[in-house]
Amino acid sequence: MAIILHRPRERSTGSISQRNILVQQWTRSIWITTNVLSCDDGAMLNAKNYTEEYKTSNGLKESSQTQVVGIKFLLLTCINTFQYSYLLPQVPPFLSSSRVDSILATQSAAVLMDRMESSEALRNKCAACFRQFNRMEHLVEHMRTSFHSVHEPMCGICNKHCRSFESLREHLIGPLPKQECKNIFNVQGCRFCLAIFDSPNARRFHQERCQLSSGLNARLANLSLRDNGTIDLTSARDPQVVALACKMVGGGSDGSLDLCGRICIVDENEHIVFQAYVKPPIPVTNYRYETTGIRPEYLRDAIPLRQVQRKIQDFLCNGEPMWKIRPRNGRARILVGHGLDQDLDRLQVEYPAIMRRDTAKYPPLMKTSKLSNSLKYLTQAYLGYDIQTGIQDPYEDCVATMRLYMRMKSQTHRREDYPLASDPQNRNNFASWRQSELESMTPEELLAISRSDYYCWCLDA
Secondary structure, three states, rough: OOOOOOOOOOOOOOOOHHHHHHHHHHHHHHHHHHHHHHOHHHHHHHHHHHHHHHHOOOOOOOOOHHHHHHHHHHHHHHHHOOOOOHHHHHHHHHOOOOOHHHHOHHHHHHHHHHHHHHHHHOOEOOOOOOOOOOHHHHHHHHHHHHHOOOOOOEEOOOOEEEEOHHHHHHHOOOOOOOOOHHHHHHHEEEOOOOEEEHHHHHHHHHHHHHHOOOOOOHHHHHHOOOOOOOOOOOOOOOOOEEEEEEEEEEEOOOOOEEEEEHHHHHHHOOOOEEEEEOOOOEEEOOOOHHHHHOOOOHHOOOOOEEEEEEHHHHHHHHHHHHHOOOOOOOOOOOOEEHHHHHHHHHOOOOOOOOHHEOOOOOOOHOOOOOOOOOOOHHHHHOOOOOOOOOEEEEEHHHHHHHHHHHHOOOOOOOOOOOOEOHHHOOOOOOHHHHHHHHHOHHHHHHHHHOOOOOHHHHOOO
Protein backbone atom coordinates (compact mmCIF):
# COMPACT_ATOMS: atom_id res chain seq x y z
CA MET A 1 0.00 0.00 0.00
CA ALA A 2 1.48 3.38 -0.99
CA ILE A 3 0.95 6.35 1.36
CA ILE A 4 1.10 9.66 -0.49
CA LEU A 5 1.84 12.65 1.74
CA HIS A 6 0.81 16.07 0.47
CA ARG A 7 3.82 18.30 0.15
CA PRO A 8 3.30 21.81 1.45
CA ARG A 9 2.93 24.31 -1.33
CA GLU A 10 5.21 26.80 0.37
CA ARG A 11 8.48 25.84 1.95
CA SER A 12 9.16 29.30 3.34
CA THR A 13 8.06 30.31 6.81
CA GLY A 14 7.38 33.93 6.04
CA SER A 15 3.77 34.31 7.10
CA ILE A 16 1.55 32.93 9.85
CA SER A 17 -1.02 31.60 7.36
CA GLN A 18 1.62 29.63 5.51
CA ARG A 19 2.88 28.17 8.80
CA ASN A 20 -0.62 27.19 9.81
CA ILE A 21 -1.28 25.48 6.47
CA LEU A 22 2.01 23.61 6.80
CA VAL A 23 1.14 22.42 10.32
CA GLN A 24 -2.31 21.26 9.18
CA GLN A 25 -0.86 19.29 6.30
CA TRP A 26 1.76 17.74 8.57
CA THR A 27 -0.86 16.71 11.11
CA ARG A 28 -3.14 15.21 8.47
CA SER A 29 -0.25 13.27 6.89
CA ILE A 30 0.92 11.98 10.27
CA TRP A 31 -2.60 10.87 11.18
CA ILE A 32 -3.04 8.98 7.89
CA THR A 33 0.33 7.27 8.11
CA THR A 34 0.19 6.20 11.76
CA ASN A 35 -3.34 4.86 11.40
CA VAL A 36 -2.53 2.80 8.29
CA LEU A 37 1.00 1.59 8.97
CA SER A 38 1.94 -0.62 11.92
CA CYS A 39 5.11 0.83 13.44
CA ASP A 40 7.49 -1.59 15.10
CA ASP A 41 9.05 -1.22 18.53
CA GLY A 42 12.29 0.12 17.14
CA ALA A 43 10.65 3.01 15.30
CA MET A 44 8.54 3.93 18.34
CA LEU A 45 11.59 3.80 20.62
CA ASN A 46 13.68 5.90 18.23
CA ALA A 47 10.91 8.50 18.11
CA LYS A 48 10.80 8.66 21.91
CA ASN A 49 14.59 8.94 22.14
CA TYR A 50 14.61 11.67 19.51
CA THR A 51 11.95 13.52 21.50
CA GLU A 52 13.99 13.35 24.71
CA GLU A 53 17.17 14.53 22.97
CA TYR A 54 15.37 17.43 21.34
CA LYS A 55 13.74 18.43 24.63
CA THR A 56 17.07 18.36 26.49
CA SER A 57 19.10 20.19 23.86
CA ASN A 58 16.53 22.98 23.52
CA GLY A 59 15.70 23.32 27.21
CA LEU A 60 12.01 22.54 26.62
CA LYS A 61 9.57 21.23 29.16
CA GLU A 62 7.38 18.15 28.70
CA SER A 63 4.64 19.38 26.43
CA SER A 64 2.83 18.59 23.25
CA GLN A 65 5.46 20.37 21.18
CA THR A 66 8.23 17.89 22.04
CA GLN A 67 5.84 15.01 21.40
CA VAL A 68 5.11 16.39 17.94
CA VAL A 69 8.84 16.46 17.19
CA GLY A 70 9.00 12.76 18.11
CA ILE A 71 5.93 11.96 16.03
CA LYS A 72 7.42 13.62 12.97
CA PHE A 73 10.63 11.67 13.43
CA LEU A 74 8.53 8.52 13.74
CA LEU A 75 6.71 9.36 10.51
CA LEU A 76 9.97 9.68 8.60
CA THR A 77 11.14 6.36 10.05
CA CYS A 78 7.91 4.52 9.17
CA ILE A 79 7.78 5.54 5.51
CA ASN A 80 11.50 4.78 5.17
CA THR A 81 12.24 7.96 3.27
CA PHE A 82 13.69 11.30 4.22
CA GLN A 83 12.36 13.34 1.31
CA TYR A 84 10.48 15.49 3.82
CA SER A 85 13.41 15.92 6.16
CA TYR A 86 13.78 19.55 5.18
CA LEU A 87 10.63 20.22 7.19
CA LEU A 88 12.12 18.94 10.44
CA PRO A 89 14.31 21.99 11.16
CA GLN A 90 11.27 24.18 10.61
CA VAL A 91 9.27 22.51 13.38
CA PRO A 92 10.31 24.62 16.42
CA PRO A 93 9.03 27.98 15.07
CA PHE A 94 5.64 26.52 14.29
CA LEU A 95 5.19 24.91 17.69
CA SER A 96 4.99 28.24 19.40
CA SER A 97 1.89 29.34 17.52
CA SER A 98 -1.55 29.03 19.08
CA ARG A 99 -2.75 27.25 15.95
CA VAL A 100 -0.62 24.24 16.82
CA ASP A 101 -2.28 23.88 20.21
CA SER A 102 -5.73 23.82 18.64
CA ILE A 103 -4.64 21.20 16.14
CA LEU A 104 -3.16 19.05 18.90
CA ALA A 105 -6.50 19.19 20.69
CA THR A 106 -8.23 17.36 17.84
CA GLN A 107 -9.07 13.67 17.92
CA SER A 108 -6.36 12.71 15.45
CA ALA A 109 -3.64 14.29 17.57
CA ALA A 110 -5.02 12.52 20.66
CA VAL A 111 -4.70 9.20 18.88
CA LEU A 112 -1.07 9.96 18.09
CA MET A 113 -0.33 10.86 21.68
CA ASP A 114 -1.89 7.62 22.90
CA ARG A 115 0.30 5.63 20.53
CA MET A 116 3.42 7.34 21.74
CA GLU A 117 2.52 6.73 25.39
CA SER A 118 1.73 3.05 24.80
CA SER A 119 4.96 2.24 22.97
CA GLU A 120 6.68 1.21 26.21
CA ALA A 121 4.02 -1.34 27.11
CA LEU A 122 4.52 -3.47 23.97
CA ARG A 123 0.84 -4.24 24.10
CA ASN A 124 -0.74 -7.00 22.06
CA LYS A 125 2.61 -8.46 21.01
CA CYS A 126 2.74 -12.12 20.03
CA ALA A 127 5.07 -13.97 22.38
CA ALA A 128 6.17 -16.31 19.56
CA CYS A 129 6.72 -14.35 16.33
CA PHE A 130 6.80 -10.85 17.96
CA ARG A 131 4.13 -9.37 15.70
CA GLN A 132 2.13 -6.53 17.24
CA PHE A 133 -1.55 -5.80 16.86
CA ASN A 134 -3.72 -2.76 17.53
CA ARG A 135 -6.29 -4.75 19.49
CA MET A 136 -6.18 -7.77 21.73
CA GLU A 137 -8.88 -9.47 19.68
CA HIS A 138 -6.57 -9.33 16.67
CA LEU A 139 -3.81 -11.05 18.63
CA VAL A 140 -6.24 -13.78 19.72
CA GLU A 141 -7.27 -14.35 16.09
CA HIS A 142 -3.61 -14.51 15.10
CA MET A 143 -2.91 -17.16 17.75
CA ARG A 144 -6.00 -19.08 16.63
CA THR A 145 -4.70 -19.43 13.06
CA SER A 146 -0.90 -19.46 13.45
CA PHE A 147 -0.59 -22.65 15.58
CA HIS A 148 2.55 -21.47 17.38
CA SER A 149 4.09 -24.16 19.57
CA VAL A 150 7.29 -25.40 21.19
CA HIS A 151 7.91 -27.55 18.10
CA GLU A 152 8.56 -24.61 15.76
CA PRO A 153 12.16 -23.75 14.84
CA MET A 154 13.29 -21.02 17.25
CA CYS A 155 16.11 -18.50 17.27
CA GLY A 156 18.55 -19.37 20.05
CA ILE A 157 19.34 -15.68 20.59
CA CYS A 158 16.04 -13.75 20.69
CA ASN A 159 13.73 -16.81 21.02
CA LYS A 160 11.64 -15.83 18.01
CA HIS A 161 9.52 -18.67 16.61
CA CYS A 162 9.74 -19.33 12.85
CA ARG A 163 7.49 -21.50 10.72
CA SER A 164 10.39 -23.29 9.02
CA PHE A 165 14.15 -23.55 9.19
CA GLU A 166 14.32 -21.49 6.02
CA SER A 167 12.53 -18.66 7.82
CA LEU A 168 14.97 -19.03 10.70
CA ARG A 169 17.90 -18.99 8.28
CA GLU A 170 16.61 -15.74 6.74
CA HIS A 171 16.18 -14.28 10.23
CA LEU A 172 19.81 -15.08 11.06
CA ILE A 173 21.80 -14.76 7.82
CA GLY A 174 19.30 -13.82 5.11
CA PRO A 175 19.23 -10.70 2.93
CA LEU A 176 17.54 -8.71 5.73
CA PRO A 177 18.50 -10.42 9.00
CA LYS A 178 18.06 -9.12 12.51
CA GLN A 179 21.44 -7.50 12.96
CA GLU A 180 21.92 -8.38 16.65
CA CYS A 181 21.17 -12.04 16.00
CA LYS A 182 23.34 -12.10 12.88
CA ASN A 183 26.37 -10.74 14.73
CA ILE A 184 26.15 -13.43 17.41
CA PHE A 185 25.32 -16.23 14.96
CA ASN A 186 28.35 -15.47 12.78
CA VAL A 187 30.58 -16.22 15.78
CA GLN A 188 28.67 -18.84 17.76
CA GLY A 189 26.13 -20.40 15.36
CA CYS A 190 26.23 -23.65 13.37
CA ARG A 191 25.37 -23.04 9.73
CA PHE A 192 23.83 -26.52 9.33
CA CYS A 193 21.52 -27.03 12.31
CA LEU A 194 21.34 -23.26 13.13
CA ALA A 195 22.01 -23.91 16.83
CA ILE A 196 23.79 -21.35 19.04
CA PHE A 197 26.71 -22.33 21.28
CA ASP A 198 28.44 -20.75 24.25
CA SER A 199 31.76 -20.07 22.56
CA PRO A 200 33.39 -20.14 19.10
CA ASN A 201 35.39 -23.22 20.13
CA ALA A 202 32.24 -25.13 21.08
CA ARG A 203 30.68 -24.12 17.79
CA ARG A 204 33.73 -25.27 15.81
CA PHE A 205 33.81 -28.62 17.57
CA HIS A 206 30.08 -29.17 16.96
CA GLN A 207 30.12 -28.10 13.31
CA GLU A 208 32.82 -30.63 12.48
CA ARG A 209 30.46 -33.39 13.65
CA CYS A 210 27.34 -31.75 12.24
CA GLN A 211 28.71 -31.72 8.69
CA LEU A 212 28.39 -35.25 7.32
CA SER A 213 30.02 -37.04 4.40
CA SER A 214 28.32 -38.71 1.46
CA GLY A 215 28.36 -42.20 2.96
CA LEU A 216 30.36 -43.78 0.14
CA ASN A 217 32.08 -46.20 2.51
CA ALA A 218 28.74 -47.60 3.66
CA ARG A 219 27.74 -47.97 0.01
CA LEU A 220 30.84 -50.03 -0.78
CA ALA A 221 30.23 -52.22 2.25
CA ASN A 222 26.80 -53.13 0.89
CA LEU A 223 27.85 -54.08 -2.64
CA SER A 224 27.44 -57.76 -1.87
CA LEU A 225 23.73 -57.23 -1.21
CA ARG A 226 23.16 -55.38 -4.42
CA ASP A 227 20.11 -56.13 -6.55
CA ASN A 228 19.44 -59.61 -5.20
CA GLY A 229 15.69 -59.04 -4.90
CA THR A 230 15.37 -60.39 -1.34
CA ILE A 231 14.62 -58.68 1.97
CA ASP A 232 17.79 -58.80 4.09
CA LEU A 233 17.50 -58.37 7.87
CA THR A 234 20.92 -59.69 8.91
CA SER A 235 22.35 -56.20 9.53
CA ALA A 236 19.50 -54.96 11.74
CA ARG A 237 17.04 -57.12 13.56
CA ASP A 238 13.50 -55.97 12.78
CA PRO A 239 14.15 -52.26 11.99
CA GLN A 240 11.34 -49.92 13.01
CA VAL A 241 12.30 -47.11 10.62
CA VAL A 242 13.26 -47.60 6.96
CA ALA A 243 13.93 -45.18 4.09
CA LEU A 244 12.75 -45.81 0.53
CA ALA A 245 13.82 -44.25 -2.77
CA CYS A 246 13.02 -45.04 -6.41
CA LYS A 247 14.50 -44.09 -9.76
CA MET A 248 12.06 -43.61 -12.59
CA VAL A 249 12.32 -44.49 -16.26
CA GLY A 250 10.00 -43.13 -18.95
CA GLY A 251 7.03 -44.77 -20.61
CA GLY A 252 4.39 -43.71 -23.07
CA SER A 253 4.78 -42.36 -26.61
CA ASP A 254 6.94 -39.42 -25.50
CA GLY A 255 8.68 -41.08 -22.56
CA SER A 256 7.20 -38.64 -20.00
CA LEU A 257 5.25 -41.23 -18.00
CA ASP A 258 7.15 -42.14 -14.82
CA LEU A 259 7.71 -45.85 -14.25
CA CYS A 260 9.69 -47.35 -11.38
CA GLY A 261 12.90 -48.87 -12.72
CA ARG A 262 14.91 -49.28 -9.53
CA ILE A 263 14.18 -49.33 -5.80
CA CYS A 264 16.24 -49.24 -2.62
CA ILE A 265 15.33 -49.55 1.08
CA VAL A 266 17.77 -48.91 3.97
CA ASP A 267 17.46 -49.11 7.77
CA GLU A 268 18.45 -46.62 10.49
CA ASN A 269 22.09 -47.75 10.26
CA GLU A 270 22.17 -47.01 6.50
CA HIS A 271 22.44 -50.71 5.63
CA ILE A 272 20.61 -51.92 2.54
CA VAL A 273 17.56 -53.99 3.39
CA PHE A 274 16.21 -54.39 -0.15
CA GLN A 275 17.40 -53.27 -3.56
CA ALA A 276 16.35 -54.41 -7.01
CA TYR A 277 15.70 -53.43 -10.59
CA VAL A 278 11.99 -53.40 -11.36
CA LYS A 279 10.39 -54.49 -14.62
CA PRO A 280 7.55 -52.03 -15.42
CA PRO A 281 4.16 -53.40 -16.57
CA ILE A 282 4.34 -51.42 -19.84
CA PRO A 283 7.20 -50.95 -22.34
CA VAL A 284 9.91 -48.43 -21.47
CA THR A 285 10.51 -45.77 -24.13
CA ASN A 286 13.07 -43.63 -22.30
CA TYR A 287 15.60 -45.14 -19.90
CA ARG A 288 16.92 -41.69 -18.81
CA TYR A 289 20.41 -43.15 -18.58
CA GLU A 290 22.07 -39.78 -17.86
CA THR A 291 20.44 -39.67 -14.41
CA THR A 292 19.31 -43.25 -13.67
CA GLY A 293 22.22 -45.26 -15.11
CA ILE A 294 19.67 -47.92 -16.17
CA ARG A 295 20.22 -49.82 -19.44
CA PRO A 296 17.71 -52.07 -21.28
CA GLU A 297 19.54 -55.26 -20.31
CA TYR A 298 19.15 -54.37 -16.60
CA LEU A 299 15.36 -54.58 -16.84
CA ARG A 300 15.13 -57.55 -19.19
CA ASP A 301 15.27 -60.12 -16.39
CA ALA A 302 14.26 -57.80 -13.54
CA ILE A 303 11.60 -58.57 -10.91
CA PRO A 304 8.08 -57.74 -12.13
CA LEU A 305 6.40 -54.80 -10.45
CA ARG A 306 3.66 -56.99 -8.96
CA GLN A 307 6.17 -59.08 -7.00
CA VAL A 308 8.04 -56.01 -5.77
CA GLN A 309 4.78 -54.47 -4.64
CA ARG A 310 3.85 -57.53 -2.62
CA LYS A 311 7.31 -57.78 -0.99
CA ILE A 312 7.32 -54.11 0.06
CA GLN A 313 3.74 -54.16 1.31
CA ASP A 314 4.40 -57.19 3.52
CA PHE A 315 7.69 -55.78 4.77
CA LEU A 316 6.23 -52.39 5.76
CA CYS A 317 3.13 -53.79 7.46
CA ASN A 318 5.28 -56.39 9.26
CA GLY A 319 2.40 -58.79 9.76
CA GLU A 320 -0.08 -56.12 10.93
CA PRO A 321 -3.35 -55.71 8.97
CA MET A 322 -3.63 -52.42 7.08
CA TRP A 323 -6.78 -51.37 8.94
CA LYS A 324 -5.16 -52.03 12.31
CA ILE A 325 -1.99 -49.98 11.81
CA ARG A 326 -1.52 -47.31 14.49
CA PRO A 327 1.26 -44.73 14.90
CA ARG A 328 2.56 -46.01 18.25
CA ASN A 329 3.12 -49.37 19.90
CA GLY A 330 2.46 -51.27 16.68
CA ARG A 331 4.50 -53.60 14.51
CA ALA A 332 4.23 -51.59 11.28
CA ARG A 333 7.38 -49.72 10.25
CA ILE A 334 7.84 -45.97 9.83
CA LEU A 335 8.58 -45.15 6.19
CA VAL A 336 10.94 -42.24 5.39
CA GLY A 337 11.43 -40.72 1.96
CA HIS A 338 11.34 -37.63 -0.22
CA GLY A 339 8.21 -37.38 -2.36
CA LEU A 340 6.72 -40.60 -0.99
CA ASP A 341 3.37 -39.99 -2.65
CA GLN A 342 5.00 -40.29 -6.07
CA ASP A 343 7.11 -43.33 -5.17
CA LEU A 344 4.28 -45.31 -3.57
CA ASP A 345 1.93 -44.45 -6.40
CA ARG A 346 4.35 -45.81 -9.02
CA LEU A 347 4.92 -48.91 -6.91
CA GLN A 348 1.14 -49.26 -6.47
CA VAL A 349 1.65 -49.63 -2.72
CA GLU A 350 -0.82 -48.29 -0.17
CA TYR A 351 0.46 -47.20 3.23
CA PRO A 352 -1.18 -45.03 5.91
CA ALA A 353 -0.15 -41.37 6.02
CA ILE A 354 0.37 -41.56 9.79
CA MET A 355 3.32 -43.90 9.20
CA ARG A 356 5.01 -41.77 6.52
CA ARG A 357 7.79 -39.24 7.18
CA ASP A 358 8.18 -37.23 3.97
CA THR A 359 11.00 -34.67 3.91
CA ALA A 360 9.29 -32.94 0.97
CA LYS A 361 6.14 -32.21 3.02
CA TYR A 362 7.50 -31.69 6.54
CA PRO A 363 6.72 -28.00 7.40
CA PRO A 364 10.05 -27.16 9.13
CA LEU A 365 11.95 -28.33 6.01
CA MET A 366 9.80 -26.47 3.47
CA LYS A 367 10.39 -23.08 1.87
CA THR A 368 8.99 -19.88 3.34
CA SER A 369 6.48 -19.97 0.46
CA LYS A 370 5.28 -23.36 1.79
CA LEU A 371 6.62 -25.18 -1.28
CA SER A 372 8.89 -28.22 -1.12
CA ASN A 373 12.66 -28.01 -1.21
CA SER A 374 14.58 -30.46 -3.36
CA LEU A 375 16.40 -33.30 -1.63
CA LYS A 376 19.63 -32.04 -3.19
CA TYR A 377 19.20 -28.65 -1.50
CA LEU A 378 18.18 -30.10 1.88
CA THR A 379 21.21 -32.38 1.92
CA GLN A 380 23.56 -29.55 1.08
CA ALA A 381 22.02 -27.04 3.53
CA TYR A 382 21.41 -29.29 6.54
CA LEU A 383 23.89 -32.15 6.14
CA GLY A 384 26.78 -30.37 4.44
CA TYR A 385 27.49 -32.49 1.38
CA ASP A 386 26.32 -32.86 -2.25
CA ILE A 387 24.23 -35.61 -3.81
CA GLN A 388 22.68 -36.34 -7.21
CA THR A 389 25.71 -35.32 -9.23
CA GLY A 390 25.81 -37.27 -12.48
CA ILE A 391 24.17 -40.70 -12.38
CA GLN A 392 21.94 -40.88 -9.31
CA ASP A 393 21.92 -43.84 -6.95
CA PRO A 394 18.71 -44.52 -4.97
CA TYR A 395 20.87 -45.66 -2.05
CA GLU A 396 22.31 -42.15 -1.82
CA ASP A 397 18.80 -40.68 -1.65
CA CYS A 398 17.79 -43.18 1.03
CA VAL A 399 20.76 -42.26 3.20
CA ALA A 400 20.09 -38.52 2.80
CA THR A 401 16.42 -38.80 3.77
CA MET A 402 17.22 -41.08 6.72
CA ARG A 403 19.84 -38.63 8.01
CA LEU A 404 17.43 -35.70 7.68
CA TYR A 405 14.79 -37.68 9.55
CA MET A 406 17.19 -38.65 12.34
CA ARG A 407 18.35 -35.04 12.72
CA MET A 408 14.78 -33.76 12.99
CA LYS A 409 13.90 -36.59 15.36
CA SER A 410 16.82 -35.79 17.67
CA GLN A 411 15.56 -32.28 18.46
CA THR A 412 14.70 -31.70 22.12
CA HIS A 413 11.36 -29.99 22.67
CA ARG A 414 9.36 -29.59 25.82
CA ARG A 415 7.10 -32.59 26.34
CA GLU A 416 3.35 -32.04 26.25
CA ASP A 417 0.63 -34.52 27.07
CA TYR A 418 -1.38 -33.54 24.00
CA PRO A 419 0.97 -31.86 21.49
CA LEU A 420 -1.35 -31.53 18.47
CA ALA A 421 -4.05 -28.94 17.87
CA SER A 422 -6.21 -31.73 16.44
CA ASP A 423 -6.20 -33.66 19.72
CA PRO A 424 -9.69 -33.68 21.28
CA GLN A 425 -8.30 -32.13 24.48
CA ASN A 426 -7.10 -29.05 22.55
CA ARG A 427 -10.03 -28.36 20.23
CA ASN A 428 -11.54 -25.75 22.54
CA ASN A 429 -8.33 -23.90 23.38
CA PHE A 430 -9.24 -21.02 21.08
CA ALA A 431 -12.98 -21.59 20.74
CA SER A 432 -15.06 -18.54 19.86
CA TRP A 433 -17.16 -18.89 23.02
CA ARG A 434 -13.97 -18.29 25.04
CA GLN A 435 -13.23 -14.97 23.31
CA SER A 436 -13.60 -12.80 26.44
CA GLU A 437 -11.44 -15.16 28.48
CA LEU A 438 -8.77 -15.29 25.79
CA GLU A 439 -8.62 -11.50 25.49
CA SER A 440 -7.92 -11.24 29.21
CA MET A 441 -4.88 -13.54 28.94
CA THR A 442 -1.31 -12.36 28.50
CA PRO A 443 0.56 -13.20 25.25
CA GLU A 444 2.64 -15.74 27.17
CA GLU A 445 -0.48 -17.50 28.44
CA LEU A 446 -1.90 -17.63 24.90
CA LEU A 447 1.33 -19.22 23.67
CA ALA A 448 1.20 -21.78 26.48
CA ILE A 449 -2.17 -23.15 25.30
CA SER A 450 -1.31 -23.01 21.58
CA ARG A 451 -0.50 -26.31 19.87
CA SER A 452 1.13 -27.41 16.62
CA ASP A 453 -0.90 -28.22 13.50
CA TYR A 454 1.67 -30.80 12.28
CA TYR A 455 3.22 -33.91 13.78
CA CYS A 456 6.74 -33.14 14.97
CA TRP A 457 9.18 -35.96 14.32
CA CYS A 458 10.71 -35.54 17.78
CA LEU A 459 7.58 -37.35 19.03
CA ASP A 460 8.91 -40.55 17.40
CA ALA A 461 11.79 -40.63 19.88
